[in-house]
Amino acid sequence: MYACYIAYELGRIFLYKDENSMAPLYLSFLPFIVFQLLLRDAHIIFTLAWFTSLMTNNLQIGITTLRYHVIAACVLFIVIYSCLVNFVAYVFASDEYDQTFVLARNIIYREQVPCSTVTNEDTFRNLTATICQLGYSAEITPPEEITYIVGIILITVCFLSLEEFINAYAMNILHRSRKVHSMEQQNEQLKNKLHVVKKDVNLDLDSPITKVIKSIKSLQDTYSLDVDVMESLDYVIQILSSNQLFMPNLDMGGEAMDSDVKTWLTSMIAHHKTDSGSLEKKFGFASLDDFMKPLTGQTHIPKALHGHELKISELLETIDQWDFDLFELERLTNGAPLYYLAMAAFQKHGFIEKFNLDEHVVRTFFRTIESKYRPLSYHSALHAADVLHAMHFFLSSLGVRDKFKEDEIFAGIIAAAIHDVDHPGYTNAYLITSSNPLALRYNDIAVLESHHCATAFELMAANPACNILGKLPADKLKTIRGHIVSMVLATDMSNHFEFIAKFKIKAGGGGGGGQNGGGLDFDDVKDRQLTLNIFIKCGDISNAAKSLPVCKKWAYKIMEEFFKQGDEEKKNGYPVSMFMDRKTTFIPKCQVGFVDYIVIPLYEALDAFLHSQNHDFIAISNLVSNRDYWKAQPVTTEIISK
Numbered sequence: 001m002y003a004c005y006i007a008y009e010l011g012r013i014f015l016y017k018d019e020n021s022m023a024p025l026y027l028s029f030l031p032f033i034v035f036q037l038l039l040r041d042a043h044i045i046f047t048l049a050w051f052t053s054l055m056t057n058n059l060q061i062g063i064t065t066l067r068y069h070v071i072a073a074c075v076l077f078i079v080i081y082s083c084l085v086n087f088v089a090y091v092f093a094s095d096e097y098d099q100t101f102v103l104a105r106n107i108i109y110r111e112q113v114p115c116s117t118v119t120n121e122d123t124f125r126n127l128t129a130t131i132c133q134l135g136y137s138a139e140i141t142p143p144e145e146i147t148y149i150v151g152i153i154l155i156t157v158c159f160l161s162l163e164e165f166i167n168a169y170a171m172n173i174l175h176r177s178r179k180v181h182s183m184e185q186q187n188e189q190l191k192n193k194l195h196v197v198k199k200d201v202n203l204d205l206d207s208p209i210t211k212v213i214k215s216i217k218s219l220q221d222t223y224s225l226d227v228d229v230m231e232s233l234d235y236v237i238q239i240l241s242s243n244q245l246f247m248p249n250l251d252m253g254g255e256a257m258d259s260d261v262k263t264w265l266t267s268m269i270a271h272h273k274t275d276s277g278s279l280e281k282k283f284g285f286a287s288l289d290d291f292m293k294p295l296t297g298q299t300h301i302p303k304a305l306h307g308h309e310l311k312i313s314e315l316l317e318t319i320d321q322w323d324f325d326l327f328e329l330e331r332l333t334n335g336a337p338l339y340y341l342a343m344a345a346f347q348k349h350g351f352i353e354k355f356n357l358d359e360h361v362v363r364t365f366f367r368t369i370e371s372k373y374r375p376l377s378y379h380s381a382l383h384a385a386d387v388l389h390a391m392h393f394f395l396s397s398l399g400v401r402d403k404f405k406e407d408e409i410f411a412g413i414i415a416a417a418i419h420d421v422d423h424p425g426y427t428n429a430y431l432i433t434s435s436n437p438l439a440l441r442y443n444d445i446a447v448l449e450s451h452h453c454a455t456a457f458e459l460m461a462a463n464p465a466c467n468i469l470g471k472l473p474a475d476k477l478k479t480i481r482g483h484i485v486s487m488v489l490a491t492d493m494s495n496h497f498e499f500i501a502k503f504k505i506k507a508g509g510g511g512g513g514g515q516n517g518g519g520l521d522f523d524d525v526k527d528r529q530l531t532l533n534i535f536i537k538c539g540d541i542s543n544a545a546k547s548l549p550v551c552k553k554w555a556y557k558i559m560e561e562f563f564k565q566g567d568e569e570k571k572n573g574y575p576v577s578m579f580m581d582r583k584t585t586f587i588p589k590c591q592v593g594f595v596d597y598i599v600i601p602l603y604e605a606l607d608a609f610l611h612s613q614n615h616d617f618i619a620i621s622n623l624v625s626n627r628d629y630w631k632a633q634p635v636t637t638e639i640i641s642k
Contacts, residue, residue: 051077051152055159067163074156078149110134209240258593263578308332316344319389320397322618323547326386337385338370338417339363345392345413354406356471365468368459372421377560379423386554388416390539398610398617403522404532407476411483412532414468416539418456419488423448426565428492433574446492453488457481483529490533491540493598500601503534507609520609531609538606538619544591544599544626545619551626559587588633595627 055070115132118124123135216233219225225233312332318324319341330337343366346352352359373381391412395401401409424431424438428447431439442450460467469477490499506520506527520527538545543554559579566580579590600623607620 047077047081048152051155055156067160067167070156070159070163074152074159078152081152082149213237213240258589312340316340319344319348319392322393322397323550324389324393326382326389327550327553329385330382336367336370336381338373338381338388339366341385341388342366342413342417345388348392348396349409349413351406351410351413355410357468358471361465361470362468364466365460366417368463368466369417369421369456372455372459374423374425376423376425377564378554378557379420379425379561384417384420386542387419387536387539388413390542391416391535394535394538400531404528407480408483408528408532411480412487412535414480415484415487415532415536418484419452419491419536419540420448421452422455423452425561426568427577428494430565430569430574430577434572446489446494449489449492453485456484483532486529487533487536490537496537496598496602499530499533499537500605503530504605504608506530507605534602534606534609538602541594541599541602542619544595545603545622547622548626548629551622555587555591559585559590586635588630591630592627595623595630599623600627 054073111134112127112131113124113134115124115126115130118132118134124132125135127133216237220230220233312329315325315329315332326337326341329340333340343363346362351357352362370381370384373379373384395404395409395412404412426436428439430436431447432444436447438451439447441447460469464470469480472480520531522528522531543558544551546554562577562580563582563585566576566582569576569580579585603617603619603623607617610617
């Protein structure tokens with residue numbers, strides 16, 4: 001019993017230090033030896049049961065060297081067992097009756113039987129005359145023990161195979177467990193990366209408007225709100241769910257808006273559907289080639305009036321001023337204001353050196369672009385020069401130049417120069433209504449703006465001598481082209497109020513960057529592009545924000561172009577568009593509506609941004625004074641027919 005207790009306690013100590021210790025396996029041989037000596041004749045049954053239970057228990061220990069311990073335990077068992085068998089068989093035995101140990105080689109007398117039953121083969125001794133005691137030699141027989149040991153070896157082999165299977169199964173489970181754990185870690189890392197990406201680029205499966213609508217509906221479901229509040233929230237959801245989120249509601253305000261102005265604005269910002277009918281009947285052109293004939297060939301651009309070079313140079317020194325005299329430049333250059341102004345802007349910004357451009361190619365490009373403007377009263381090269389000057393002014397004189405990259409400023413000047421190239425003198429609405437070939441080509445979407453972009457890039461592609469972008473690397477060319485296209489398409493008036501709304505939301509946040517959750521973030525290319533789009537839009541309608549004499553000149557130019565479209569509409573049997581009938585149009589009413597609902601909202605958004613940058617802009621005061629002038633004009637035949 002002491003041996004068992006000692007083995008048990010020692011085993012606990014080893015397991016305490018190492019839960020995978022194999023010391024208890026070997027310590028269990030101490031009680032085995034004791035029980036083996038005590039059981040003697042029953043030793044085979046005992047050792048078989050002990051060996052089997054020992055191996056079964058120890059096979060559950062998850063260590064990599066278990067195979068070697070199984071073999072070692074088997075060898076140790078056989079050695080100890082053999083020694084004990086020999087010890088019992090040849091060293092000592094116990095007499096059943098006197099309980100004294102004698103040599104195992106001696107005969108041991110045990111059973112008492114009548115002497116008459118004893119045969120000659122039996123070993124016995126006489127206790128009395130009639131009682132004999134039978135004698136036995138040692139109970140250990142070598143063949144039996146050898147067979148038993150061989151059986152133990154075979155059982156060990158079975159246990160080794162079982163151990164191999166258990167080890168392979170355990171390793172497979174361990175491998176799968178590690179793989180699952182690794183996948184869980186990777187999944188967690190991907191979740192963290194996705195969280196970072198969402199935070200960095202505001203990635204979400206739901207659009208912001210969808211999330212706002214869900215939040216409002218959740219608010220309605222969670223709280224018991226007043227009936228008026230619930231109706232107001234329902235109206236908000238209705239507005240947010242509409243497909244004209246950025247369009248102004250011209251029906252609100254009752255009689256505040258003049259009906260003619262309302263009709264004109266509606267026709268300007270609405271997308272028109274194409275009527276069916278032949279192209280020749282509707283517009284007088286049987287094909288796109290017929291319509292494009294005015295573009296074919298290059299119009300001669302006269303040289304500047306002799307002796308005016310110094311005056312031109314002196315005038316161009318003032319291009320950083322908002323009241324730059326563009327009409328004087330047109331006179332001095334003999335009708336080539338775009339070329340001279342563009343070259344002056346390029347010199348101011350140093351684009352030829354910065355982009356390693358060929359000066360001859362640059363000059364040819366602007367001369368070619370100017371030659372492709374048709375001699376219209378408004379959408380001419382003079383208007384392109386006016387927009388280019390405004391874009392230059394916005395980028396140079398308002399303290400925001402350092403917020404843009406050189407590529408973007410370069411693209412802004414080019415976009416302004418080409419933004420109306422080959423303008424036919426008709427509005428998008430008329431081209432769409434009349435099924436003009438251009439409207440069919442561009443699927444009634446930004447028809448003229450798409451045509452202006454395509455025309456400019458086709459000219460560059462067709463003639464390397466005027467390809468101003470030809471020497472740029474492919475990646476820079478792609479970037480600059482993207483900026484140009486975005487700015488030119490932004491001049492489409494059907495998207496006018498959408499741009500205003502987006503810019504107001506951004507600029508209203510403070511204009512200092514997106515770190516605080518609001519304002520224009522000039523580290524974001526999208527915000528820089530939005531600002532450039534606003535700049536070119538402001539330049540496109542800047543005539544109303546100039547001094548009154550200049551404003552009036554431009555107003556009569558655009559009205560003359562409107563009237564020519566009205567004449568064409570009458571000629572082709574179409575309803576005359578609002579403010580395009582020269583016999584009934586009251587120009588001041590058109591100009592007041594134009595300033596109130598088109599120009600002022602855009603320039604107010606720009607002014608809010610400039611105030612956030614601590615800059616004041618004279619254009620706002622010009623707009624107010626010009627509007628007051630037009631509104632004060634009496635209805636007279638002279639003004640109508642001007």
